[in-house]
Amino acid sequence: AQSVTQPDIHITVSEGASLELRCNYSYGATPYLFWYVQSPGQGLQLLLKYFSGDTLVQGIKGFEAEFKRSQSSFNLRKPSVHWSDAAEYFCAVGLNTDKLIFGTGTRLQVFP
Amino acid sequence: DARVTQTPRHKVTEMGQEVTMRCQPILGHNTVFWYRQTMMQGLELLAYFRNRAPLDDSGMPKDRFSAEMPDATLATLKIQPSEPRDSAVYFCASGRQGGITDTQYFGPGTRLTVL
Numbered sequence: 001a002q003s004v005t006q007p008d009i010h011i012t013v014s015e016g017a018s019l020e021l022r023c024n025y026s027y028g029a030t031p032y033l034f035w036y037v038q039s040p041g042q043g044l045q046l047l048l049k050y051f052s053g054d055t056l057v058q059g060i061k062g063f064e065a066e067f068k069r070s071q072s073s074f075n076l077r078k079p080s081v082h083w084s085d086a087a088e089y090f091c092a093v094g095l096n097t098d099k100l101i102f103g104t105g106t107r108l109q110v111f112p
Numbered sequence: 113d114a115r116v117t118q119t120p121r122h123k124v125t126e127m128g129q130e131v132t133m134r135c136q137p138i139l140g141h142n143t144v145f146w147y148r149q150t151m152m153q154g155l156e157l158l159a160y161f162r163n164r165a166p167l168d169d170s171g172m173p174k175d176r177f178s179a180e181m182p183d184a185t186l187a188t189l190k191i192q193p194s195e196p197r198d199s200a201v202y203f204c205a206s207g208r209q210g211g212i213t214d215t216q217y218f219g220p221g222t223r224l225t226v227l
Contacts, residue, residue: 043203044216049213094212098143098210099168100157
């Protein structure tokens with residue numbers, strides 16, 4: 001069955017530090033992969049997505065993610081975190097329909 | 113800046129009452145999704161529509177939940193009767209054309225508490 005694992009429930013970083021959020025997926029076919037961000041009290045916003053081609057994809061707000069087929073991973077990165085990046089981050093895998101399977105999320109806390 | 117709107121934002125009700133949540137998708141979007149978010153289960157897809165027709169409601173408890181699109185500008189999710197285990201945040205999302213490559217735009221959610 002398709003699944004998405006985000007092993008880190010909660011991550012704390014200092015402002016200006018680099019960030020990597022982990023995501024592993026289980027899916028038999030070529031995956032469609034997404035990262036969404038949810039700010040407190042808000043809905044989810046798409047950060048970036050990968051369908052094919054270049055395995056390093058750029059998104060909004062300075063985020064990027066790298067697809068590694070051999071590791072079944074799609075980790076999200078940012079070189080320098082800002083206080084406004086504090087939020088919950090969801091990785092998702094798309095099935096070959098409209099459906100998305102979401103991971104359980106990683107809550108990011110940023111200290112000044 | 114076009115957005116998905118949801119009403120009400122918060123709802124507290126007693127067990128057994130009917131609850132109706134409303135969603136206005138972004139104008140021109142033809143696909144609408146309903147999700148439920150809980151601490152235990154995370155984000156789950158309940159149902160979705162394309163061009164107002166239901167495509168999949170397999171994630172929805174059929175005995176008490178119903179989802180409809182009376183017109184292209186309104187989607188509703190009803191729970192009757194409501195139970196405490198229905199307490200969650202319910203999100204609506206819309207997409208321009210549907211399909212897995214389409215971006216889903218989420219509303220702010222309705223936080224439902226069933227006492």
